[in-house]
Amino acid sequence: MIETxxxxxxxNRGSFIEMNGRDRAKxxxxxxxxxxxxxxxxxxxxxxxxxxxxxxxxxDGCIVIKGTIGGTAAVAIxxxxxxxxxxxxxxSGAKMASALDxxxxxxxxxxxxxxxxxxxxxxxxxxxANLGLAAVAEMISSILNLRQYAPVITVIAxxxxxxxxxxxxxxxxxxxxxxxxxxxxxxxPEVIEQESGLEEFDASDRELIWAxxxxxxxxxxxxxxxxxxxxxxxxxxxxxxxxxxxxxxxHRSRQVNLYRDRIAALDNANQINPLQLRQLWSSKESKGGPx
Amino acid sequence: MEHITFxxxxxxxxxxxxxxxxxxxxxxxxxxxxxSPESGAHVEITTSVNGFxxxxxxxxxxxxxxFDGAVRIQINDAGATPGSVLLRLEQAVEVIQQ
Amino acid sequence: xxxxxxxxxRVWLEAVTGEHQSRPGDPMSVLFIRARIGKxxxxxxxxxxxxxxxxxxxxxxxVGLEEAYALAFRVRQAMEDDREKPRAEKSPIIxxxxxxxxxxxxxxxxxxxxxxxxxxxxxxxxARMAGHPVxxxxxxxxxxxxxxxxxxxxxRILAFDDSGVMIHAMHKEAAARITRRSVADLERLGHExxxxxxxxxDFARLGLxxxxxxxxxxxxxxxxxxxxxxxxxxxAIDDTRAGGTDLNNRFQSAEAxxxxxxxxxxxxxxxxxxxxx
Numbered sequence: 001m002i003e004t005x006x007x008x009x010x011x012n013r014g015s016f017i018e019m020n021g022r023d024r025a026k027x028x029x030x031x032x033x034x035x036x037x038x039x040x041x042x043x044x045x046x047x048x049x050x051x052x053x054x055x056x057x058x059x060d061g062c063i064v065i066k067g068t069i070g071g072t073a074a075v076a077i078x079x080x081x082x083x084x085x086x087x088x089x090x091x092s093g094a095k096m097a098s099a100l101d102x103x104x105x106x107x108x109x110x111x112x113x114x115x116x117x118x119x120x121x122x123x124x125x126x127x128x129a130n131l132g133l134a135a136v137a138e139m140i141s142s143i144l145n146l147r148q149y150a151p152v153i154t155v156i157a158x159x160x161x162x163x164x165x166x167x168x169x170x171x172x173x174x175x176x177x178x179x180x181x182x183x184x185x186x187x188x189p190e191v192i193e194q195e196s197g198l199e200e201f202d203a204s205d206r207e208l209i210w211a212x213x214x215x216x217x218x219x220x221x222x223x224x225x226x227x228x229x230x231x232x233x234x235x236x237x238x239x240x241x242x243x244x245x246x247x248x249x250x251h252r253s254r255q256v257n258l259y260r261d262r263i264a265a266l267d268n269a270n271q272i273n274p275l276q277l278r279q280l281w282s283s284k285e286s287k288g289g290p291x
Numbered sequence: 292m293e294h295i296t297f298x299x300x301x302x303x304x305x306x307x308x309x310x311x312x313x314x315x316x317x318x319x320x321x322x323x324x325x326x327s328p329e330s331g332a333h334v335e336i337t338t339s340v341n342g343f344x345x346x347x348x349x350x351x352x353x354x355x356x357x358f359d360g361a362v363r364i365q366i367n368d369a370g371a372t373p374g375s376v377l378l379r380l381e382q383a384v385e386v387i388q389q
Numbered sequence: 390x391x392x393x394x395x396x397x398x399r400v401w402l403e404a405v406t407g408e409h410q411s412r413p414g415d416p417m418s419v420l421f422i423r424a425r426i427g428k429x430x431x432x433x434x435x436x437x438x439x440x441x442x443x444x445x446x447x448x449x450x451x452v453g454l455e456e457a458y459a460l461a462f463r464v465r466q467a468m469e470d471d472r473e474k475p476r477a478e479k480s481p482i483i484x485x486x487x488x489x490x491x492x493x494x495x496x497x498x499x500x501x502x503x504x505x506x507x508x509x510x511x512x513x514x515x516a517r518m519a520g521h522p523v524x525x526x527x528x529x530x531x532x533x534x535x536x537x538x539x540x541x542x543x544x545r546i547l548a549f550d551d552s553g554v555m556i557h558a559m560h561k562e563a564a565a566r567i568t569r570r571s572v573a574d575l576e577r578l579g580h581e582x583x584x585x586x587x588x589x590x591d592f593a594r595l596g597l598x599x600x601x602x603x604x605x606x607x608x609x610x611x612x613x614x615x616x617x618x619x620x621x622x623x624x625a626i627d628d629t630r631a632g633g634t635d636l637n638n639r640f641q642s643a644e645a646x647x648x649x650x651x652x653x654x655x656x657x658x659x660x661x662x663x664x665x666x
Contacts, residue, residue, distance in 0.1 A: 020314055037662045040311040040323055043365075044655045048582055053292040055339040055367045057315040058323055060655075066663065082316030090584070094652035098659040124533070124558040126568055131584040131649065133533065133558045134597055134639065137541040140507075141636050144514045165537050165558075171507025186503040186534055187493050194563060195493035196446055212499050223501045252504065253511040256465055260458040263500060268443045272499045 016157050016232045017181060021080035024118050024157070025065040027232045028076055028239050034067030038095055046089050048128045057083045062092035064099045070240040073111055075103050078118035081160040087125035088166065093135020100142035100152075107149035114150045114243045115143075117173065120157065122188070123164015136165035143172050147251065151175060153242045155235060156182040156224075161213065163188045172253045175242045176224035177235065178215030184224060185213040211274045220278040223252070295336040295344055299355045302332035306360040310386035313379045320368035320376065324383040327361045338368035350376045358384055395438040395450030397529035397553060398487030400608055402435040404615045405485075405526075405622065418442060418450070419459040427623035431481040432467045434460055436488050436539055446494030452535040453492035457505035460539055464512035468519055476520035481626045484513070486540040487529030490560065506538040513542035522629035524622060527589075528607070531556045544629040544638070545599040547621055549607055554589040561587060583648060596645025599625055 016024060026034060038044055040058035049056045061083035065076045077096045079086035088096075096117075103113040124132035143152050151174035156162045161183030162170050170176055170184055178184065187195075189203035202208065211217060218224040225242075228234045262281060266272065306326040313321035320338075327333060334351055350373045364380075371379065399420065402408075406424035414421045418439035423432055438450035447453035464482060471479045492502060517523045525531075525540035527548035536556065540546070548554050558564075565572045579586030583594055593601055600621050604614045632638060639645060640653060 038655060038658045040321070041309065041325070042658055042662075043323075044651070044658055047651045048584065050292060050337070051582055052578070053339055055292065055315050055320075055337050055369050057321060057367055058311070058365070064659065080314055082314045082319065090649065090652045091655045094649075094655040095659060098656040099663075102660060102663045126559060126564055127582075127585065129558040129564075129585045130556065130592055130595060130597075131652070133536070133541075134595065135652070137510075137537055138636050138639065140510050140537070141514050141542060144511060144518070145635070165534060167503035168507045168510055168534070168537055171504045172511050184503065185498045186491055186506060187498060191563070192493045192495065192498065194566070195490075196495075200446070200493075201495050201498075212495065218501075221501065223504055251511075253507040256458060256461045256508055256512070259501075259504065259508065260462055263454045263458055263505070266454075266496070266500060268496060272496050274499050277499060 014231045014233065016235045017159060017179070017230050019232070020082065021061070021078040021118065021120070022063045025063050025076040025078035028116055028236045029065065029067040029069055029074070030071065034065050037064045037066055037099070039063070044091055046091050046128065048090065048131070052127055054127065060089060060091040060095070061086060062095045064095055069114065069116070069243045072243050073106065073113040074116060074243055075099050075113060076116040076118065079121045081120035084125055086121035086160055087123060088121065088132045088135055089125040089128040090131035090135060093132060093139060097135060097139045097142045100139065100146050104142070104146040104149060107146065112150045115146055115152045116239055117152065117154045117169065118157070119154055119162040119166055119170055120160040121162055121164070121166045122160060123166050133165060136169070140168055140172055143169060147172070147174060147247070151242055151245070151247055153177065153239055155239065156184055156215070157230065157235065158182040172251070174248055174251060175226070176218070177226045177228055177238050177242070178218060178224050179228055179230045180215050181230060182215040183209065183213035184218050217274055217278060221281050292337065292339050293341050293344070295338065295347055297334040297348065297351050298331060299334070299351075300331035302355055302359045303330045303361050304359045306362055306387060308387040310383040312382040312386065315367045315369045318370050318372070318375070320366055320371040320379055322379045322383045323365040324387065325363045327363045330361050332360065332362050332364065334364045334366070336366040336368060338366075340368065340370045346373055349373065353377065354380045395487055395489060395529070397607055398435045398485050399437050400610070401526065401528040401618070402433055402485045404610050405619055406433050414459055414463065416442065416455040416459060418447060418456050419463070421463045426481060426483070426619060427626065429481050429626065431483050432463065433483045433485060434463060434539070435485040436460070444492065444494065444496060446492040446497060450487070450489045451492040452488050452506070452538045453494070453497055454500055454502055454505045457502070457509040457538050461508040461512040464516050468516050468521065471521070477630060479519065479521040481522040481524060482513070482516055483622065484523070484525045484540040484543060486525055486527045486531045486536065488532065488535035488539060489530055490532045491534030491538065506534055509538045510542055517542060517544055518634050520634060522626045524625050524629070526618070526622065527554055527556060529553055532560065533558050544632070544634070545625040546597060547600050547602055547625060548589055548593070548598050550589060550601040550603050551607060553607055555587050556589060556592050557587055594644050595648045596642040597639055599628070
């Protein structure tokens, strides 16, 4: 048995990033208010992975916790990034979409139920390809449905970040909470390098990666809402605050005129300087308020 | 991929709690440990790494030499080392003893 | 790789709407046409290649920043135009889909293409939720982020049944590289594992397609083939109006009940346990 009472000083105590998907989700809830739904002992697993010689996980890498956050009904849906890169398969996608649908149903019936999405994911699980992609489309629809009533808060903490189709889930959320370590984008650096060449994106350039996809940049640009320290209490507190706040005046993914104009104004001749773009866009309104 | 099962009929102590530990990440595994409806312990392993039946047996023999609970253990494994396997099993026991 | 990528969309947009001069919107890569389909006036949208795009990474017909926001803009315009109308009179919105992929570029990532894609998906879904029949006509390729942006929020999905149509999460070459297999192995795997298949007829077995369509030569359809597709669009619109505004129909077809049974079991378990509060 390991002696766990002596913790070296360099271990990052209270780090959110160091927790697994389940513990991250649990940490957001009011004490003793939560329970897990369709958890490991229900053994709802991927039927596709064993056919390819890949060991399944009993919860398919998606943890659903229901309870209260700051006294308000809430459900957290957390992707386990250590299992298949947090990717979306048939079952994990179905768990996420159905939890969102049930939160919407409760909300429509008068019990407002917020959703927190802990998105540490590379996107669709290639081993389930089209069922993963279909699940992402359905999940986006479910977020948009719930979003009529109650806030959907995406938390991206790192280390995997939120990429692929799931970045659209983040994009349609009411609020996005990120750490400096976290990254958010449709395509990761390796994929861009592969598809468009080294000139377009050098995937080994860590500074470039965080300059474009990192939490500080995304929040600075107004594409995400809160930059929070990698401390469990800080992240839980930010989530609690957004649950309390409720729906924003206008969701970011509805601000079409604003962003269409911004894209039209982009000086595109060369690669865009991320810091300059951050300064340009942060000087204007980007979240909430009328267009 | 392999499915491996082991029986430990002498592990007969009644257990009331269940535990889940671990993640099926590269080099890791998850353990689901539950009270067994029958006497004796039953272990089922699903592993993506083939050819290590003997190593699994050695670790489980060692584990059950100290643990006598009548349990059903399910393991989903993505290449954990024997040391990690033992660690996860011990973590599961720690949970049910709380 | 099919050299007709991005061209089948325009062919079928023009065939179905009868317009030979599609008026490009802003940008040149997003075509939008108001045309009659049955008794309705519908908005048709199509993303096409634009070799002169000022964004280098979209010139082969990828869905980029301008494309995604233009789609969102046009869909929301249609919603605004029909805001006062009852559900039965909301204009159908037809996404003609033939997109190589999303745009893979640094400019796109810097300027937040994830949000652009989200905005387009939001617009299509919002139109659907407001009662517009949203139909996707997959005329060619529908990959990943491109399809999530343009088409995958539809009430009903129609697709042609030939090898020029591919719906998938990632191109074969990239998927092969990432999963460390040969393309041939990947294709073989697709026969055993239906969701991984690149064959649209296998995709249809997942229960997500409302109807498979056929044209002997999809780049040069006959008048009767075009007519059949129009009829299929009208039927899909009617079927949509008779049903809900959500995506639940994707789980209800005979094929889906089989192919997606693990997902259905997960949903059922979630519902059961949710109530045990």
